Amino acid sequence: MATTSRLSSTDPDFDVRLRDLLHVDMAEDLDIDSVVASILKDIRVQGDAALLALTARFDGVKVDHVSELEIPREQWHEALESLTDEQREALHVAAQRIREYHQKQLQDDWDFEEADGTRLGQKITPLDRVGLYVPGGKAAYPSSVLMNAIPAKVAGVGELIMVTPTPSGVCNPLVLAAAAIGGVDRVYAIGGAQAVGALAYGTETIQSVDKIVGPGNAYVAAAKRRVFGLVGIDMIAGPSEILIICDGKTPADWIAMDLFSQAEHDELAQAILLSPDAEFLDEVQASIERLLPQMPRKDIIATSLKNRGALIQVRDMEQACEVANRIAPEHLEVSTENPRQWLPRLRHAGAIFLGRNTSESLGDYCAGPNHVLPTSGTARFSSPLGVYDFQKRTSLIEISEAGATTLGRVADILARGEGLDAHAASARFRIKSS
Structure with missing residues (x-):
C-alpha cells in the first residue's frame, strides 16, 4: 500500500x-566534493593524460589518445537509421516542435537616438562554444539532448560539443540519434566530473567552452558548481x-x-x-x-x-x-x-x-517549451532554459558632443562625490565650453 x-x-x-x-x-556531500576537486585538479594540470586515465578507470574505456574518444558523425547517423520508423519520426516531431517554440524567443539588437544625437542600445551575441553533458550507459535521455541542443543552435552558438559516458564502450543509439537531429557539432565519449573539467579548462585535444549545460549525477553537479565563474552553467537541478x-x-x-x-x-x-x-x-x-x-x-x-x-x-x-x-x-x-x-x-x-x-x-x-526547469523553489527567481541562455547582451553607448557636455557635468558631480577624481576629470575633459 x-x-x-x-x-x-x-x-x-x-x-x-x-x-x-x-x-x-x-547539502553537498563532502566526500563527493573532495573527489571532484581532485579530479578537476588532475584535468587542469595534466589535461589529456588525466582524461585518458580517468575514462579508463571509471568507464573501462582504454585508448591511447583523446581523439579516439570522439564519436564520428557517421556513427550518429548510423544510430539514427538504426531506429524504428516510429522512434525516428517521434524524434523528428519533437525536434521540430522544440525548434519552432524556441525560435519565438530570438531577440534582435536595438538602439535609439536621443535629441542631442546620443545613441544607446543593446547588441545580442550568441556564445561561441557550449558544452552539453548527457548521461550515458543505461540511462537514455534523447529528449534532454534535443531540449539543450536545439535552443543553443537556434541562438546561433558557433560550436556545440556533447560529452556522454560510454561504460564499457556502450553508446546509447537514441542519444546519438538525437545529437544528429539536434544540431550537435562534436561528440566525445567521456563523462563524470572529468568531462566537466575538460569542457571548462580545456585539454590538448578538447577546446574549452563558454558554458556547460545538461543534467548529470551528484559528481557532475559538484563539478559544475566548482567551475562556475570560469564558465557559465545552466543550473544545479x-x-x-x-x-x-x-x-x-x-x-x-x-x-x-x-x-x-x-x-x-x-x-x-x-x-x-x-x-x-x-x-x-x-x-x-x-x-x-x-x-x-x-x-x-x-x-x-x-x-x-x-x-x-x-x-x-x-x-x-x-x-x-x-x-x-x-x-x-x-x-x-x-x-x-x-x-x-x-x-x-x-x-x-x-x-x-x-x-x-x-x-x-x-x-x-x-x-515544445523547454523541459529544463528550475527546481527546489528556485522558480521564484529563475526561468526555464531557453535561447536567452545561449546569448549574451552587450550595451552600446555612443555619446554625441552635446551629450558629452550634458552628461559630463552629471558624471563630474557624482564621481567627485565618490572620491574618484580621475573619473571626474575624464568626464570634464569632454565638456564643451559655452
Whole structure:
C-alpha cells in the first residue's frame, strides 16, 4: 500500500508540516566534493593524460589518445537509421516542435537616438562554444539532448560539443540519434566530473567552452558548481517536482498517474496534489493504491510518495493558488474547468500545464517549451532554459558632443562625490565650453 501524507490547510500545524514536506537536504556531500576537486585538479594540470586515465578507470574505456574518444558523425547517423520508423519520426516531431517554440524567443539588437544625437542600445551575441553533458550507459535521455541542443543552435552558438559516458564502450543509439537531429557539432565519449573539467579548462585535444549545460549525477553537479565563474552553467537541478491543482472533476486515475510521472524519477522526487474536494482526494488515494502495483518502477514511486508526496485539502481554488506560489514548483498542472482564469494568480512555477488534457509528460518530450526547469523553489527567481541562455547582451553607448557636455557635468558631480577624481576629470575633459 502506498501511504501518502494527507494535509489540510485548516490544520493548526499546516504551515509547519508543509515546510517540512518541502524541505530536502541539498547539502553537498563532502566526500563527493573532495573527489571532484581532485579530479578537476588532475584535468587542469595534466589535461589529456588525466582524461585518458580517468575514462579508463571509471568507464573501462582504454585508448591511447583523446581523439579516439570522439564519436564520428557517421556513427550518429548510423544510430539514427538504426531506429524504428516510429522512434525516428517521434524524434523528428519533437525536434521540430522544440525548434519552432524556441525560435519565438530570438531577440534582435536595438538602439535609439536621443535629441542631442546620443545613441544607446543593446547588441545580442550568441556564445561561441557550449558544452552539453548527457548521461550515458543505461540511462537514455534523447529528449534532454534535443531540449539543450536545439535552443543553443537556434541562438546561433558557433560550436556545440556533447560529452556522454560510454561504460564499457556502450553508446546509447537514441542519444546519438538525437545529437544528429539536434544540431550537435562534436561528440566525445567521456563523462563524470572529468568531462566537466575538460569542457571548462580545456585539454590538448578538447577546446574549452563558454558554458556547460545538461543534467548529470551528484559528481557532475559538484563539478559544475566548482567551475562556475570560469564558465557559465545552466543550473544545479534538484529532484523533480510536480504540483497539481485540481477542482475534483478530472478522472482520479489521470491525476494519480500524473503524480506517478514525477515520483518515478527517483526517491527524492516530489508529487503533491491540491484540491478543495476531500472526497476527490480519497478517490485519488484509492487510484494510487490500485494502479501502483502495475508500475515497473513501483518501489521508487512508493518511496517518493511516502517520504515527499502529499494530498492536500485547501479551502478553495484561490487558496490553492496561494499555496502553489509558496511551493514554486518545477511543474504545475492546473487541472480545472477554464484553467486560464487562475493564471493571473499563479506567479511562481517553472512551467504551467493548463487544462485536463495537458499532462506534464507531454511537456517533457514534445509540447515544445523547454523541459529544463528550475527546481527546489528556485522558480521564484529563475526561468526555464531557453535561447536567452545561449546569448549574451552587450550595451552600446555612443555619446554625441552635446551629450558629452550634458552628461559630463552629471558624471563630474557624482564621481567627485565618490572620491574618484580621475573619473571626474575624464568626464570634464569632454565638456564643451559655452
